[in-house]
Amino acid sequence: MAVADSHDTAHDDHHDHGEFIAHHFDSPEQQFDSGKLGIWIFLVTEVLFFSGLFVAYTLWRNHHPEVFEQAHVFLDKILGGLNTVVLLFSSLTMALAVRSAQLGKNKQCSLYLLITMVCAAMFLGVKAVEYSHKWDMGIFVRSQFDYTGGHDTSGLFGLSPYLIQLCAIPALLLVGCLVAAVIGKLTNKALFGSFMIGMTITVAGFFLGAGSGVVYMSATGGGTGGSHASHVSETQPLMLHAMTASEDEDHDHGEEHAHDDHDHADDHSHEHADGESHEALDGDHHGDAHAMDHGPDPSKFDKDIGTFFSIYYCMTGLHAIHIIGGIIALAWLYWRSLAAHWRPDYFGPVDFVGLYWHLVDLIWIYLFPLLYLIE
Amino acid sequence: MAAHNVPIGPMGRQKYEVEIMSSEAIRNTFGTPETHFLNHEKGWKSWAFTLDHKRIGIMYLIGVTIALILAGVFALVLRTHLWSFDGTGPVKLTNAQYNQMFTLHGAIMVFAFIIPSVPAALGNIVLPMMLGAKDVAFPRMNLASFYLWIAGTGCLLFAILAGHGLDTGWTFYTPYSIETETGVIYATFGAFILGFSSIFTGLNFLVTVNTMRAKGQTWFKLPLFLWSLYATSIIQVLATPVLGITLLMLIAEKTMHIGIFDPKYGGDPVLFQHFFWFYSHPAVYIMILPAMGVISELISVYSQKKIFGYSFIAFSSIAIALLGFLVWGHHMFTSGQSQVVTLIFSAITFTVAIPSAVKVFNWLATLYKGSILLSTPMCFALSFIFLFGIGGLTGLFLGALSTDIHLHDTYFVVAHFHFVMVGGTLTALLGGVFHWWPKIFGRMYNDFLGRVSCFLVFTGFNLTFFPQFVMGARGMPRRYATYDPEFQIFHQYSTIGAFVLGIGIVMAYAVLVYAAFRGPRCGSNPFRAASLEWQSSSPPDFHNFTHKIAMCDPYDYDSQVYDEELDTYVHRELAQPSKPVEAEPQPAAN
Ligand code: HEM
Numbered sequence: 034m035a036v037a038d039s040h041d042t043a044h045d046d047h048h049d050h051g052e053f054i055a056h057h058f059d060s061p062e063q064q065f066d067s068g069k070l071g072i073w074i075f076l077v078t079e080v081l082f083f084s085g086l087f088v089a090y091t092l093w094r095n096h097h098p099e100v101f102e103q104a105h106v107f108l109d110k111i112l113g114g115l116n117t118v119v120l121l122f123s124s125l126t127m128a129l130a131v132r133s134a135q136l137g138k139n140k141q142c143s144l145y146l147l148i149t150m151v152c153a154a155m156f157l158g159v160k161a162v163e164y165s166h167k168w169d170m171g172i173f174v175r176s177q178f179d180y181t182g183g184h185d186t187s188g189l190f191g192l193s194p195y196l197i198q199l200c201a202i203p204a205l206l207l208v209g210c211l212v213a214a215v216i217g218k219l220t221n222k223a224l225f226g227s228f229m230i231g232m233t234i235t236v237a238g239f240f241l242g243a244g245s246g247v248v249y250m251s252a253t254g255g256g257t258g259g260s261h262a263s264h265v266s267e268t269q270p271l272m273l274h275a276m277t278a279s280e281d282e283d284h285d286h287g288e289e290h291a292h293d294d295h296d297h298a299d300d301h302s303h304e305h306a307d308g309e310s311h312e313a314l315d316g317d318h319h320g321d322a323h324a325m326d327h328g329p330d331p332s333k334f335d336k337d338i339g340t341f342f343s344i345y346y347c348m349t350g351l352h353a354i355h356i357i358g359g360i361i362a363l364a365w366l367y368w369r370s371l372a373a374h375w376r377p378d379y380f381g382p383v384d385f386v387g388l389y390w391h392l393v394d395l396i397w398i399y400l401f402p403l404l405y406l407i408e
Numbered sequence: 409m410a411a412h413n414v415p416i417g418p419m420g421r422q423k424y425e426v427e428i429m430s431s432e433a434i435r436n437t438f439g440t441p442e443t444h445f446l447n448h449e450k451g452w453k454s455w456a457f458t459l460d461h462k463r464i465g466i467m468y469l470i471g472v473t474i475a476l477i478l479a480g481v482f483a484l485v486l487r488t489h490l491w492s493f494d495g496t497g498p499v500k501l502t503n504a505q506y507n508q509m510f511t512l513h514g515a516i517m518v519f520a521f522i523i524p525s526v527p528a529a530l531g532n533i534v535l536p537m538m539l540g541a542k543d544v545a546f547p548r549m550n551l552a553s554f555y556l557w558i559a560g561t562g563c564l565l566f567a568i569l570a571g572h573g574l575d576t577g578w579t580f581y582t583p584y585s586i587e588t589e590t591g592v593i594y595a596t597f598g599a600f601i602l603g604f605s606s607i608f609t610g611l612n613f614l615v616t617v618n619t620m621r622a623k624g625q626t627w628f629k630l631p632l633f634l635w636s637l638y639a640t641s642i643i644q645v646l647a648t649p650v651l652g653i654t655l656l657m658l659i660a661e662k663t664m665h666i667g668i669f670d671p672k673y674g675g676d677p678v679l680f681q682h683f684f685w686f687y688s689h690p691a692v693y694i695m696i697l698p699a700m701g702v703i704s705e706l707i708s709v710y711s712q713k714k715i716f717g718y719s720f721i722a723f724s725s726i727a728i729a730l731l732g733f734l735v736w737g738h739h740m741f742t743s744g745q746s747q748v749v750t751l752i753f754s755a756i757t758f759t760v761a762i763p764s765a766v767k768v769f770n771w772l773a774t775l776y777k778g779s780i781l782l783s784t785p786m787c788f789a790l791s792f793i794f795l796f797g798i799g800g801l802t803g804l805f806l807g808a809l810s811t812d813i814h815l816h817d818t819y820f821v822v823a824h825f826h827f828v829m830v831g832g833t834l835t836a837l838l839g840g841v842f843h844w845w846p847k848i849f850g851r852m853y854n855d856f857l858g859r860v861s862c863f864l865v866f867t868g869f870n871l872t873f874f875p876q877f878v879m880g881a882r883g884m885p886r887r888y889a890t891y892d893p894e895f896q897i898f899h900q901y902s903t904i905g906a907f908v909l910g911i912g913i914v915m916a917y918a919v920l921v922y923a924a925f926r927g928p929r930c931g932s933n934p935f936r937a938a939s940l941e942w943q944s945s946s947p948p949d950f951h952n953f954t955h956k957i958a959m960c961d962p963y964d965y966d967s968q969v970y971d972e973e974l975d976t977y978v979h980r981e982l983a984q985p986s987k988p989v990e991a992e993p994q995p996a997a998n
């Protein structure tokens with residue numbers, strides 16, 4: 034957002050170094066103030082952007098508390114907690130980066146920025162493990178929700194094929210950055226070379242995150258979220274029923290199974306069509322439905338959990354997109370730090386991206402308890 | 409950006425701390441300069457990649473005009489179809505085609521034309537100059553906003569071309585929008601992008617007004633147009649992101665069925681309506697507030713009288729912006745929201761009428777005993793007051809619960825919002841464009857023909873939409889391709905009116921385009937306006953001002969004195985008519 038025009042024309046102003054002052058500003062202060070106000074307003078729009086999802090969350094949680102209670106056990110608190118720590122740490126390094134930019138210490142700044150980017154990429158790596166693990170078990174958005182509890186290990190190295198797919202683009206990026214770094218070094222483009230080395234390290238951060246996730250998963254036999262033993266005690270009997278039922282089928286959900294469930298989905302929609310379409314707003318009704326002795330259809334119960342995961346995927350997905358956007362912005366700063374652009378009177382961009390980064394962090398700080406720590 | 413050669417003066421690169429110019433140099437500014445923002449760089453690239461707010465504004469003006477023409481043609485097709493009650497008129501559309509036609513008409517008019525029209529086109533050109541600034545705070549973001557506008561409008565159009573059209577109405581109500589096979593995804597994505605374009609403009613304007621005011625330009629010396637743009641920007645920034653996420657959720661619902669809006673999967677379709685109107689009611693104020701700002705300027709200038717109740721008008725803009733966030737439920741009186749909520753929304757809806765009325769009364773008070781000049785912009789401004797008055801008052805009928813049950817989803821609603829959107833915003837846009845045209849191009853339009861176009865717009869408009877009030881009150885529902893024979897005569901009035909209105913608008917644009925190329929030259933301030941943009945040359949310099957600005961009250965018309973030689977008005981401080989011309993070396997450019 035910062036407008037930094039590397040202007041060719043001489044500035045006959047009293048500030049001798051007008052290098053990064055856009056022509057329409059009178060002073061560096063004016064430029065900085067504009068950028069600062071601009072980024073704050075932008076952050077307000079970001080908060081409002083997420084607000085739609087938070088409202089949807091609130092409504093659903095109010096109307097269907099039982100869905101939330103039963104669904105959250107599929108989320109792994111340890112992995113979520115790890116990501117929280119990683120992001121908090123990245124906020125610290127971001128703040129340090131701003132500080133060093135303010136002091137004009139470009140080298141230091143680039144180092145802190147690099148750590149921030151690595152943390153961001155790590156976060157995504159852990160998220161990839163979490164997502165793929167859920168997809169393995171058939172935990173998708175509402176309409177696709179098809180819990181089987183299965184673990185698909187048919188991919189390379191016995192990993193989930195979903196995880197392999199999620200890692201494909203980072204892997205390509207890793208190779209690309211590495212090649213670019215080598216070319217940069219060989220052709221003596223020092224700035225470009227160092228930048229690409231930094232980007233290689235950043236992308237490697239993704240695999241660091243994914244790797245830790247995988248190791249943790251195999252060590253704990255699937256983590257707390259989805260490891261069947263660990264939440265038997267926490268869940269309601271009905272839940273148990275749903276899960277033991279699926280445990281019995283030790284295979285991947287095959288064609289027939291999916292078909293089977295599809296029929297259920299149709300039944301369900303008919304129910305709604307038959308005058309229950311306001312069910313969504315009718316909390317009490319649902320509360321009762323899960324009392325044990327009613328014995329409702331387990332497949333219906335499954336589907337309702339799906340809505341939790343719809344919200345979960347929307348919120349964390351949108352957040353992940355913001356992380357990716359953040360990495361791109363950080364990369365731009367990293368380049369400019371390597372080019373030694375920051376000075377005590379010009380460090381606006383670092384400050385502004387920093388604010389953005391803290392907001393992305395803050396949103397996660399809300400998402401983590403709201404999604405993972407439901408009791 | 410090429411280095412810009414300053415044509416005149418000893419002041420170097422446009423620092424404002426320059427000494428007062430010699431009167432000769434001032435003459436050069438207030439006559440028509442040879443180098444100005446329109447010709448200081450040439451070639452398509454100098455436009456496509458320009459960061460100059462004036463050029464971006466002009467590109468926006470051309471863009472929204474194209475959108476207006478396109479959606480206007482759709483409207484004429486619709487009206488021609490409605491000529492006969494059973495669909496046997498000169499143009500025969502199937503029901504499906506009719507649905508697609510009104511959807512595209514509405515969606516393009518709302519998202520691609522009327523929302524960016526006054527702020528992004530006129531506002532862009534005028535706002536920095538009114539502040540005495542060189543540009544908006546973030547020129548690149550400004551350009552990005554324009555390209556996002558192009559991309560978003562392109563997506564909307566692509567929804568037509570992609571094969572199935574679009575038939576949900578501009579409101580994209582669920583669950584129909586989830587079920588229909590038509591191009592909802594392209595269209596919502598287009599609206600999503602247009603939302604960002606709008607946010608960029610709003611953010612830019614907020615920051616610009618806060619940080620880029622010239623020395624001495626205090627908040628209460630800001631022209632009221634800027635107050636209204638500021639209020640508009642607040643809405644753009646606060647409401648549009650909610651639309652953005654709503655449309656994204658709709659896309660997710662449509663592609664993956666996430667079960668938030670889709671009742672098939674336990675979702676709540678009324679939630680979509682809440683989200684949608686949480687944006688779209690404030691959005692109607694995005695449409696009308698800037699128009700009100702334009703009217704404040706026009707009424708004052710063409711009565712040559714200080715605006716009456718400056719601070720009331722200024723704060724009523726802010727009040728409208730804030731209250732506008734609390735009334736969205738009045739679009740859902742019949743959608744099954746709880747009665748308590750309905751009552752509250754109705755009550756707050758009535759309060760919104762108060763600040764709107766404050767403005768109207770202040771304009772009338774300004775006219776009182778003013779020396780009124782009925783030139784083209786003033787004719788449009790007076791039309792505005794009349795038409796907006798009707799549009800606003802009928803809003804109260806709709807806000808009243810008992811009447812709305814009868815009037816909801818009838819032509820009465822259609823007439824109501826066309827009175828505010830077309831009678832209000834479009835009229836103000838045309839008036840504003842006529843007013844600032846000589847500033848932008850340095851050439852005067854033909855006032856007689858301008859007034860004729862205004863007359864056509866006014867009569868055509870009333871002929872089109874007044875009968876719709878009658879039809880609506882008698883029960884003619886909106887969005888139907890055929891209707892009962894008893895309504896035919898009203899529909900026929902309406903169709904004739906639509907063509908008159910169309911001719912009026914085309915004529916207005918013809919007068920303007922002719923003036924831009926062939927009109928007689930005019931000085932920097934032909935209308936004796938006192939806001940700062942009139943202190944720049946016409947057309948303005950690339951940097952807007954080439955001299956020190958004489959700060960003054962934007963409605964103090966006595967500060968402008970007539971200069972016979974230049975045949976224009978000049979600020980007293982800058983004119984220095986008594987001083988002899990000093991001999992100064994003049995660069996060749998002048
Ligand atoms: C005095 C202030 C206003 C009041 C009290 C008011 C009230 C209302 C009400 C109650 C409705 C809902 C009618 C129904 O669907 O049954 C409505 C619809 C509408 N109003 Fe207004 N309004 C006002 C000003 C405006 C302005 C300034 C604009 C635009 C520039 C506008 C644009 C619209 C539109 C577009 C709709 C219809 C939306 C649709 O259903 O497609 N209104 N108005």
Ligand SMILES: [Cu+2]
Nearest residue numbers: 689692738739
């Ligand atoms: Cu409304």
